[in-house]
Amino acid sequence: MTTVLGYLIRRLGWAVVLFLIVTLYTYVLFFILPGNNQTVRRGFRTVQTPSSLRNDTAGDERLSLVHEYGTFVWRLVHGDLGNSRVTREPVTEMIARAAPVTGSLVLGGAVVWLLLAFPIGILSALRPRSLLDRAGMVFVLIGISAHPLWISLVLSYIFGFQLAFTPIGGYCSVFTATEACGGPVQWAYHLILPWIAFGVVFAAIYARMIRASIMETLDAEHVRTARAFGMSEWKILKSQVLRNALLPIVTMLGMDVGIAFSGAIFVERAFGLPGIGPLLFGSLARRDLPVILGIVVLVTTAILLFNLIVDLLYPLLDPRVRHIQTSTERAPRRARKERQPERAPATSP
Template sequence: MTKFIVSRVLFGILVLFLLSVFVFFLFYVTPSDPARIIAGDKATEELMAQIRMKLGLDQPIYVQYLRFIGNLLHGDLGYSYRSNLPVADLLLSRIPVTLSLVFGAVILWLAIGIPIGIASAKHPGSVRDRVGQAFAIVGISFPTFVLGMMALYLLYFLPSKAGLQLFPPGGYVPFVDDPLGWAWHLALPWLTLALVVAAVYARLTRGQMLEVLGQDYIRTARAKGLTERRVTYTHAFRSAMPPLVTQLGIDIGLMLGGVIVIEQVFGLLGVGSLAVTSVAMQDRPVVIAIVLLGGFFVVVSNLVVDVLYAVMDSRVRTAGR
């Protein structure tokens, strides 16, 4: 087990290294001049030369990359070209918002999507199944920003016109300051994100459960007199879990890199909104840090998935040796 985990960790480090090489050359070998971005269009050549020297842009490209990696290993992500603030501080101020949004939505979409998928698979062709499939199709087809705007209109704007405030329009309250206010402000973003992703999990769960429920060992379990609940959850759902775990790891890793649309719709100042602003302002150090942060989350989530696979199935551990 230890050897298996070590091999996966080393592979993740290799992936992050390759990502750093790609990101560095993508942003630092482009024709645009960072000194011009920092100094402005009316800056003199002497001023831009001083900025290039201060940033080390006048050195060979391999020297710049080695310095970049060295600073990265020490936790130094550089300074924002626009705000002149440490990039690490900018990320640390935004990560709690994105973490709160993603993990709250994860709980909701699992609580919604998996039961719908199981109910559909247990009664194929029934009204319950058709309703579940309709939910999956509508949820997958709806763009996230449309659902977010509808939620704001129906649950904030219309009640506010009637003198009621069921939910706030957006914003974020830190959990440590006000736990109830934290949940209240994130309720609509959670619901919007969860409904869209829950549709995917409902469809995936239904497909996996239908395949598993048709297996011989399920018929044998029923023939032995086991209750339908035990057959469904102890035997069938356990066998259907691996694809769900894989999808969950991918979704969490990608979303922790920034839930851009939801954060923009609800005015949440998370990693996604920081990415949009930084790209628009050509703030390279911030964009590079966000890309690497997203890659780190993806690698970590996939490592967790691999470990869960190894725990559930010993053949995975054997194959990884």
């Protein structure tokens, strides 16, 4: 228990450090860009000079970078992301409207992604060089070669425009239902094509990884020993192969969270979903720093949190990692005990 708690504390400490580095880098990058923040904030067609803009608004003083970043961190600790410099709307409310759209896209796309990747990867690994394996590899090749934006445009043209099976774009909330739009049915109906476009690319990548990992595990010595003892192939697959084959997949899941967000941005642009993607593009075009930082905070927190969950799950899947962590914790204590001199026994006079 002490080992797990210490490991968790160390990981949380590194997560905080990485979070501060990412937000500081975003702040510095914004300030070294050419242009004037005051002019961009009020619009390029304003007739006021930057000096008059600084004088007529007391809250828009141009502070130093260190002071402004410190103020941002202080407000962030208190749950305040500030207001947009363009619309004056609270950043928290803007992100709260867009985050459920992106979350719905990523979660639904992940379901499609896993439902496609695991069957294709497992069946291809169990029947290598068969017709099923070749068909799966064709799917993998197409999925890896295609971009989510291109897949989105093709799906919307075929199923939305030509066949009119699904809407071409738009979003309906799952929580609010109206006569025209809303509710779980309309929510899923509008997101079917975005889910497929998002999930196909990642399904192709992970199907290839699952196939390679299972084929490597099937050639391991303990699997050959299990076959020699007469264990059935299904039992070997369930108890010996899948658990070991999942280890690199779990590692890649933690690393691909950021890539998943970038893929979701392109899908949102293609289908006109009012998610984080359009909000980010609009904020970058207007150099709306509070909104950009709010999105960076959201995405960075999601990535760090997901990687922390993966780090905690990994020792549960692989007992060897748990043994290494325990040995690492015990080694310093053992070394200190060995360095302590032994006391000589007391002698009676």
